[in-house]
Amino acid sequence: MTRSSHRINGRTSADVALIYGIAIAFVTLFLVYPIINLLVSSAVAVFKSASKPLPDHFLGYMFKVTWNTFYLAFLTTFFSLAIALPLSILITKFKVKSSNIWLSLLTIPLITPAFISSFSVIILLGRTGVLTKALKLLGIQFPSIYGLLGLVITQTLHTIPYSLLVLIAGLKTIPRHIEEAAQSMGASITRIIFTLLIPSLYPHILMAGIMVFLTSIGDIGGPLIIGGNYKVISMEIYSNFVSYLGDERIPLIFSAWLILLSILLMIGVNKLMQLTNVKTKFRIGIMEYDNRKARLLGTFFIAIISILLLLPYVAIIIQSFAVRWNNTWLPSAFTLDNYRKVARESSAILKTLILLGTVTPIIVILGIIFGQMYKTRPGMRWLSYITLLPFILPGVVIGVSILQGYSTVKLFGLSLSGSVILMIAAIAIRRLPIVLKPIEAGFAKIDIGQEEAAVSLGASELKAFLTVIFPQIRISVYSAIVIGMVKVVTELASSLIIYPPGWRNMSLYVAYYVAEGFISQASAMAVIMIILVGIGTAISNNLSSKENKKYV
Amino acid sequence: MKSLYSKLAALLVLAALFAPVANRGLLQAQEKELVVYSTIFAEYADKMKAEFEKLNPGVKVYIINPGGTEAMIKKLEAEKGNPQADVMHSGDSSNYLYAKKQGLLQPYAPTAPGFKPVMDIGGKQLALSDKDNYYHVFNMMFTGIMVNEDVVKEKKLPLPKNFKDLANPVYKGLVMSANPLKSSTAVTNIMATYQMYGDKVWEIWDAINKNIPYYSNSSSSIYTLVEKGEFAFTIGLSRPALVSRKNGNPVNFIFPEDGSMISDNAMGIVAGAKHPNLARKFIDFILSDQMQLFGAEYLYIPVKKGLLPPTNPASLEYVSSQIKTLLLPNPGLEERARAEIQAKFGEYIRQK
Numbered sequence: 036m037t038r039s040s041h042r043i044n045g046r047t048s049a050d051v052a053l054i055y056g057i058a059i060a061f062v063t064l065f066l067v068y069p070i071i072n073l074l075v076s077s078a079v080a081v082f083k084s085a086s087k088p089l090p091d092h093f094l095g096y097m098f099k100v101t102w103n104t105f106y107l108a109f110l111t112t113f114f115s116l117a118i119a120l121p122l123s124i125l126i127t128k129f130k131v132k133s134s135n136i137w138l139s140l141l142t143i144p145l146i147t148p149a150f151i152s153s154f155s156v157i158i159l160l161g162r163t164g165v166l167t168k169a170l171k172l173l174g175i176q177f178p179s180i181y182g183l184l185g186l187v188i189t190q191t192l193h194t195i196p197y198s199l200l201v202l203i204a205g206l207k208t209i210p211r212h213i214e215e216a217a218q219s220m221g222a223s224i225t226r227i228i229f230t231l232l233i234p235s236l237y238p239h240i241l242m243a244g245i246m247v248f249l250t251s252i253g254d255i256g257g258p259l260i261i262g263g264n265y266k267v268i269s270m271e272i273y274s275n276f277v278s279y280l281g282d283e284r285i286p287l288i289f290s291a292w293l294i295l296l297s298i299l300l301m302i303g304v305n306k307l308m309q310l311t312n313v314k315t316k317f318r319i320g321i322m323e324y325d326n327r328k329a330r331l332l333g334t335f336f337i338a339i340i341s342i343l344l345l346l347p348y349v350a351i352i353i354q355s356f357a358v359r360w361n362n363t364w365l366p367s368a369f370t371l372d373n374y375r376k377v378a379r380e381s382s383a384i385l386k387t388l389i390l391l392g393t394v395t396p397i398i399v400i401l402g403i404i405f406g407q408m409y410k411t412r413p414g415m416r417w418l419s420y421i422t423l424l425p426f427i428l429p430g431v432v433i434g435v436s437i438l439q440g441y442s443t444v445k446l447f448g449l450s451l452s453g454s455v456i457l458m459i460a461a462i463a464i465r466r467l468p469i470v471l472k473p474i475e476a477g478f479a480k481i482d483i484g485q486e487e488a489a490v491s492l493g494a495s496e497l498k499a500f501l502t503v504i505f506p507q508i509r510i511s512v513y514s515a516i517v518i519g520m521v522k523v524v525t526e527l528a529s530s531l532i533i534y535p536p537g538w539r540n541m542s543l544y545v546a547y548y549v550a551e552g553f554i555s556q557a558s559a560m561a562v563i564m565i566i567l568v569g570i571g572t573a574i575s576n577n578l579s580s581k582e583n584k585k586y587v
Numbered sequence: 588m589k590s591l592y593s594k595l596a597a598l599l600v601l602a603a604l605f606a607p608v609a610n611r612g613l614l615q616a617q618e619k620e621l622v623v624y625s626t627i628f629a630e631y632a633d634k635m636k637a638e639f640e641k642l643n644p645g646v647k648v649y650i651i652n653p654g655g656t657e658a659m660i661k662k663l664e665a666e667k668g669n670p671q672a673d674v675m676h677s678g679d680s681s682n683y684l685y686a687k688k689q690g691l692l693q694p695y696a697p698t699a700p701g702f703k704p705v706m707d708i709g710g711k712q713l714a715l716s717d718k719d720n721y722y723h724v725f726n727m728m729f730t731g732i733m734v735n736e737d738v739v740k741e742k743k744l745p746l747p748k749n750f751k752d753l754a755n756p757v758y759k760g761l762v763m764s765a766n767p768l769k770s771s772t773a774v775t776n777i778m779a780t781y782q783m784y785g786d787k788v789w790e791i792w793d794a795i796n797k798n799i800p801y802y803s804n805s806s807s808s809i810y811t812l813v814e815k816g817e818f819a820f821t822i823g824l825s826r827p828a829l830v831s832r833k834n835g836n837p838v839n840f841i842f843p844e845d846g847s848m849i850s851d852n853a854m855g856i857v858a859g860a861k862h863p864n865l866a867r868k869f870i871d872f873i874l875s876d877q878m879q880l881f882g883a884e885y886l887y888i889p890v891k892k893g894l895l896p897p898t899n900p901a902s903l904e905y906v907s908s909q910i911k912t913l914l915l916p917n918p919g920l921e922e923r924a925r926a927e928i929q930a931k932f933g934e935y936i937r938q939k
């Protein structure tokens with residue numbers, strides 16, 4: 036059967052066309068148009084003052100910054116995957132004790148605003164950090180974290196949960212019968228892992244890798260707080276864009292350069308994805324191994340890793356009760372005042388919940404639509420370069436572009452720029468790639484022939500999708516919902532620019548407190564955020580595991 | 588009869604007197620909210636919201652902090668076609684000069700009692716209002732060096748007395764500064780050295796630059812980093828440093844003997860503001876004795892003389908007594924120096 040034959044006479048039915056149309060319109064309205072508008076208007080401004088030469092050695096500088104960006108992204112991706120891959124296998128395959136608890140704990144870094152994570156790394160590993168002091172007692176001088184080292188540590192910490200969620204979702208889609216067959220033929224567990232599990236996991240490893248890589252490229256919080264002199268593209272764009280004396284041409288050049296690089300990167304990734312296209316046709320639950328040694332080792336390994344990874348977050352909790360915590364092992368005095376102050380801002384929690392409730396459904400549904408579109412219509416895959424752009428463009432640029440594009444637009448007599456609609460659109464656009472990636476990974480494993488069969492038997496494409504395809508990607512959708520929720524709550528860079536009167540949410544409060552130097556209050560707000568999102572993820576995880584059991 | 592006439596006349600005069608007020612009241616009745624973009628710290632922001640709402644029942648004040656003065660200007664520029672804000676508040680006057688040139692502001696002459704557009708400081712005249720009344724200064728700070736006394740003791744460092752002492756190689760890696768390309772606070776400090784050293788300014792900065800490990804893109808974190816003891820010094824402003832000291836941190840602020848410049852905090856009404864009457868009222872409110880005194884609690888120096896006793900640490904008299912060489916901002920000089928600062932610090936930063 037050829038690719039296009041499942042669509043009746045190669046045509047897309049009206050309902051599907053309408054759904055695609057809405058999704059494409061959303062992206063065009065809130066991403067393509069604003070960005071082009073911004074690029075064009077700044078290009079005009081630049082050419083008007085083209086007489087001024089660019090700074091000396093600018094090209095060399097640009098390449099240095101580009102190299103820095105990719106080197107950091109590579110290191111972060113490597114460490115993130117190197118830690119998350121064994122962890123994910125242990126968790127899903129070896130019945131590791133209380134793995135659910137560890138798993139929920141390990142998602143904490145994902146929930147924590149980058150600003151706070153970076154500060155917690157300073158509390159632990161800065162020049163006067165608690166761990167730095169401890170190591171000094173042992174005669175070890177920990178190097179300065181202001182630069183590459185600090186960035187790798189912070190970004191790895193931050194991205195492990197991404198990788199873990201995507202990889203676990205992937206492992207849950209590997210049907211047990213393959214492993215059973217291998218085992219019955221006498222293959223050892225190690226052999227099964229290396230020759231069977233990991234190869235079947237390639238699409239997810241690749242997906243997780245891309246997500247981590249791009250997260251690193253787009254990260255602002257880390258470079259802002261502990262980047263030191265290690266200059267990366269996102270920071271060059273941000274600091275010259277929102278600047279006092281910055282050269283207005285620099286963010287434009289770097290933005291265009293970043294867009295070009297990411298397109299090249301995506302072409303390469305797509306080629307790789309085609310090579311790793313694994314198809315599984317059945318869903319009959321996953322294989323788990325009863326190996327005492329592996330389970331003990333796994334429990335030990337996951338405990339050690341989790342504790343190490345969670346140390347900065349323990350620091351955040353301690354800080355949230357601190358009056359002051361400078362240059363000492365523990366804060367000099369403890370207080371509940373930070374929580375009292377934060378509790379007064381209860382509207383922030385409400386605003387966060389409202390944004391969560393509106394943006395998450397939008398991006399998950401858009402994610403499913405685009406995922407399905409890219410899977411069934413290879414001709415539309417060029418769009419994936421566009422839907423991925425917000426991942427790497429600094430959030431400030433997205434915020435300003437939407438604000439500028441729509442500041443004068445009125446909808447039913449109401450000015451858009453004063454309403455929360457633009458804030459919702461900006462967060463949705465910025466977080467769409469994050470939910471799209473795991474959903475795409477889910478689609479990657481599906482044989483589209485099933486849908487084609489359903490359609491040729493007379494079902495509409497929509498019906499075939501809902502009844503045949505959707506149940507198979509449900510696990511990926513759940514992990515997308517979890518990641519999406521978390522990233523919606525923690526979105527900062529675009530919100531900061533675009534939030535309308537009365538819409539300061541928790542993550543804006545955290546940034547505000549950090550900027551004011553109220554690290555303790557910021558920590559208290561972050562702790563409440565972590566608890567709130569933690570409850571949300573726990574519920575989703577619970578739902579997804581119940582869902583999962585249906586197939587066992 | 589006569590008395591009736593005089594009563595009538597008095598009534599008429601009274602009516603004439605109140606007519607504009609009544610008229611204004613009517614206009615204001617239509618203005619039910621005020622949107623202020625401000626980068627001032629949280630407690631001050633909360634206070635100005637609460638107090639202004641108390642003084643104007645039925646009015647709701649929204650204070651929006653886009654995360655730094657530079658981001659605030661970006662937001663105002665992006666919204667130029669349909670302004671959302673009524674007042675732009677806080678950040679030094681050079682930002683407001685820029686905003687004025689971009690057509691982001693509209694003029695208003697404050698009527699707050701006791702506020703004068705020019706202030707005499709030790710015989711020098713400090714302009715508090717823009718000459719066309721587009722913006723007004725509502726409080727002041729000073730440039731200089733924040734120091735972590737614990738780190739200085741631990742490393743047995745000499746205390747810098749002058750700004751140029753920061754060039755001493757013993758401070759290598761210990762001096763923090765915000766990125767001047769991004770932060771106007773950093774530029775204010777550089778402008779102070781411009782006034783102190785004229786043509787020789789770059790010799791001094793070449794040496795200080797060697798001691799600065801990196802220029803922070805987060806203008807606000809420089810104070811926190813010194814507070815934590817990560818760095819011994821930061822080039823910055825007096826208020827955040829002294830507030831940190833007040834909160835019990837082992838830090839202090841050095842007013843360099845070779846010069847400390849006033850860093851002003853300004854505000855203005857946004858061009859095309861949707862609630863211009865409330866915006867005007869707000870400007871006068873911020874310049875009122877009440878808000879000036881409230882700012883002083885957080886060590887903002889009031890712009891009205893005689894409001895505080897000279898012994899108060901937030902009074903201009905007290906602070907001036909600690910300063911050997913007081914410098915006033917010179918917007919004209921800054922305008923000329925802009926390109927040079929951009930080129931020089933661009934180079935410093937690229938080479939690090």
